[in-house]
Amino acid sequence: MTLDRRTLIRGTALAAAFAGSAARAQPHKLSIYAHRVHRTVATSGQGGDITAGWSQRTGIAVEWVTFDTGPLQERLFREASLSETSVDIGFLLNTQTVPRITTLFEPLDEYMARDPVEDPDDIFPGMIRGMTIAGRLYGLPFRHASSGFHYNEEILAERGITSPPKTIEELADVAKRCTYTRANGTPVVGFLLPGVTYPNVIDIARAWDGEFITPDMRCVANEPPMVKAITLLRELFVAGAFPRNFAALGTEDVNVWMQTGRAAMIINSMGRNQIYNDPQRSQFPGRIRTTTIPVSRELAGKFEVAPAKVEFWGMAIPRNARNKPQAWSLMKEMLSREATLKAALNGNGPVRNSTYDDPRIRARVPFAEAERAVLKVARVPMPAFDQAARAADLFKEEAEAAVLGMKTPQQAMDDLVRRVRPLLG
Template sequence: MTLSRRSLIGSSALAAGLTATGARAQAQKLNIYSHRVHRTVATTGQGGDITAGWSQRTGIGVEWVTFDTGPLQERLFREASLRETTVDIGFLLNTQTVPRITTLFEPLDEYMARDPVEDPTDIFPGMVQGMAIGGKLYGLPFRHASSGFHYNEEILAERGITAPPKTIEELAEVAKRCTYTRANGAPVVGFLLPGVTYPNVIDIARAWDGEFITPDMKCVANERPMVNAITLLRDLFVAGAFPRNFAAISTEEVNVWMQTGRAAMVINSMGRNQIYNDPQRSQFPGRIKTTTIPVSRELAGKFEVAPAKVEFWGMAIPRASRNKDLAWSLMKEMLSRESTLKAALNGNGPVRNSTYDDPRIRERVPFAEAERAVLKVARVPMPAFDQAARAADFFKEEAEAAVLGMKTPQQAMDDLVRRVQPLLG
């Protein structure tokens, strides 16, 4: 059973700050299923509670039900598959926005046409596109993690390098120069990644504007950009500038390598800057800088920065929700320019360009301008689809074989395309 949509008169009244008797009768509270971090950044911190004003105007409470990532997806999808659910807004990762969810969540295009969110062009386009399936929008972004280039300026200075590399080719050269033994006897490897999984390698391929799988579901990993990325990693591995045990290094171990100076440079989420410079754990507090991933020399005129990956959480409305119009009203509130700024002051990764203009954000995020530059061109690492996990496994197997020299980069990527394309339908 699909419930008929309520009249938008009540919703418009809510948007105008009026008390709607019918809306109050419809719901005394709205239920949000999310990760606990979403509740924290939405309700706690310098910016305050971004839902409080909406609740005060409408007389409707907001109930947060929080889970870890895996249990959240399981519970949310189960609730959304019911004939009727008490869940009104659910948080989804972009990787969970797969075609099968089109039967579970409400398309938002009609809402956007009739009662759009404030200044939708201010929201970074790569994240909006990442929640569209079959030309329809099923969610709106709320919190992001974008990739950046981190470098230890003290280690670079010891090798006579006074500025970060400006191209991806120069990055490879700097990585080799920064593979050495320091005066205190500590060995340093020039470049590090948390494994050669597709989300990590795509950041390098994007220096040539490359893809693993295109939005129209074609595997293009054997084209020049991805082959270039794998070749770069293979060359660094042979030169000793990429760890011999790269396949076994976890994300947490990457933190330690950067904090202790075992690695000079890494491509990882920009938010890792705070961890790398943690004065309680880092031997280089304030000396590990974060900037954009450099483009290749040949694309320097096309892109100012590499169109690196962005991963994000978005908000969606279950089709079985009893309060869709109210849910949309609250989502609009949570995505307004003011709310986005308040959530950013609470520690959220903002999804609006304008948020980065605020001096408070620029003060607390030293790489704010670099992050904004990335988000203007960033894209999800690949489109979400039902066989994505298998495709990811195949990528890791072939990329590791190439970096270790078991196959040439071109052979490995050719084999990858043959294995992945049948999964794409």
Template sequence: MTTSISRRAFGLISGGAAASLALPGIARAQAKTVTALGHRVHQTSATTGPGGDATEAWRKQSGATVNWVTFGDVNAIHERLLREATLGETTIDVAYLLNGRAVPRNLKLFEPLDALLKDSAIEALDDFAPGLIAPMKLDGALHGIPVRHATNALIYNEAILEERGVSKLPTSFEELAELARKLTFKRDDGTQVNGLAFTAVFASNFLTLARCLGGDYMTPDGKLVANEPGMVKALTLLAEFYKAGVLPRNFATVNNEEITTWMQQGRAAMTINPFARLVTYNDPAKGKYGGRFKSLLPPMASDLAGKVTYAPTTEFWSLVIPKNAKQKPLGWEMIRALSSKAGTLAMALNGNGPTRVSTYTDEKLKAAMPYAADEAAALKASRIHLPAFDEQARAHDIFLEETQAAVLGIKPPQQAMDDAVKRVKPLLG
């Protein structure tokens, strides 16, 4: 996930989803203001677009107003939030927290929600994707409610498949690997086409493929498995891809903006990116392939199909309440409104990644998102790239250093992952 998260761009949709946001049992407050801290896109997706203002019904019923404090940079959000949360008291009532920052030492700064849930429950809590709820728990207590996600998919240009005479999508990882090779070629005009291109700065991108082979860096319970056969096999394949030109020569330095350009220009056939990128890729004003990009959940290796469930990688934002906040009940009511079924749908129509699986069945949303069924299936089975622990960020960087060394041929994949495990193990405490 990039540090500046793009808002999804949907076509014109008849809105009004926010009109159904009235929540029973909300105590009317007397001219109170809830201060909400987050990214600029959080405010716009909650208040502006075809879905309407997801806070409107709640604000009218509670008599509250919302003071949005927003930044355009993820680091700035969390620096402000964590600083505020360590004070004796804060004016921040509700805040957005990215899953990568939801490590134990940070979660301890936020209110456990169990008592609030008991007094005033979240609508259909079991409707949220399980992979988004588990990381927000500490010592069995829930500390945040997921409200926005970006889940990875394999995005491909069906026009290039046709150009190469491919009429059947891969049903196994082995077929996917062969497809990537087949889609690597040079056109008559000299244009080089890479079969696969993705940024090398996110562990989640590598895991999107490695999990097809049963590989991972760490298990959800914190066991290091990076040097086990599945991960090593995935990196061995990627090293072969790099050597053969399936991956671009500047693989280690290419960024997402460049990947977008390559996809739109037909210089890359497949990429690993969140589903939401389909909107940008399919913009007819940005290239001759508008409307030709589709999504695919990477298939499992043939020997694991039916035995191991594929877990797409995901990143997500949750709403939290600082322990030192002054208006916890009112802040909680805002969270209930935004995370309700109606609130989730309203934000989804405004371009937000919905964290409820049921939201994807709405007809208006399906009309705006042709890939809704694929994303719903991916979200339901998704899992974050690394489990939450205090040194997660350092571990992520180490895994990437060693992974890139393996793919670029600097180290044999087994040695690279052995070194990664050796370096990360002391960080687990």
């Protein structure tokens, strides 16, 4: 049979189209845009590379492209805004998962319905809710940082205190008792926070199950839980049990205060335990303990521990990505029970309850059971929305005014609500 030129050209075009389709169906690699810490905990350490088995089975390589947090968001959002992108999976902070991203990233509900991740009920629920916008899921959690209560048992012992406070009211009393000058001349404040920004103060308000902004976008900072939190900080400030220069202290400053014994207690990320006990930098290695934030007396029957905040990174698929089925397959692999455990052995904050059952995790993380208890009830500090940064600035401004005595706590929180409500739309 002889082919005419037109038939030959048409056949060649169809073959080329088929070849292109085949190539699209089975890419040679997937590209992940992430922070460098994500690559580290996913690929190196005691647990090994959690993506290696998937690459071996599929024949698809995994390419990590890493940035610092700010540049990562900027580059990822720019790529997701194009008509098409080579990015297959991008890492997002829960605070970046705002309503406008619904136009940039793929809703994952249909993927979950057709081909769900392994044992979804094993994933801590607060993190799933934190990446759900208007009832639709846009990311899978991968790495978390949850809040805990750190205390210097040597300093408490010097003041005759043998155990950490069991309620938030007792915390206030212990903080006052632990405000003194040590025998070596070091002045000690009883309680410390890395600033009175909303993510830090919300941890105290959660002792009364409080919120700044509710999931249904109501500003409730002037209700009793938050007012009580601000009142407690004002009380400690007046007593000298909270730093006079609290507004000027940065993240590294509060770390040094704990390492050198200038503060007895702090609420901060549980992972700070390692820094506070670092034998190369801390004067109290092995003596700074980490546990859960105590609840108020009135909520003792409702919560065993305060439903503190959790912040986390999640994995998302750009809506303009070319290899969505393969990206979903890899995300499922990285969130499997085995991969979550391996990443935790590499130093990751695990997002699954079952990971904390492993004896290797318990040996590596001395506060593992406390962290698990928090994560069962933890929530993001506030829902992500487009004006969140402005709301955060307003919170800091009003909270500082109240702690410094420029306004009463109730007046400051009333003013905050009045100023924030227009930002909520």
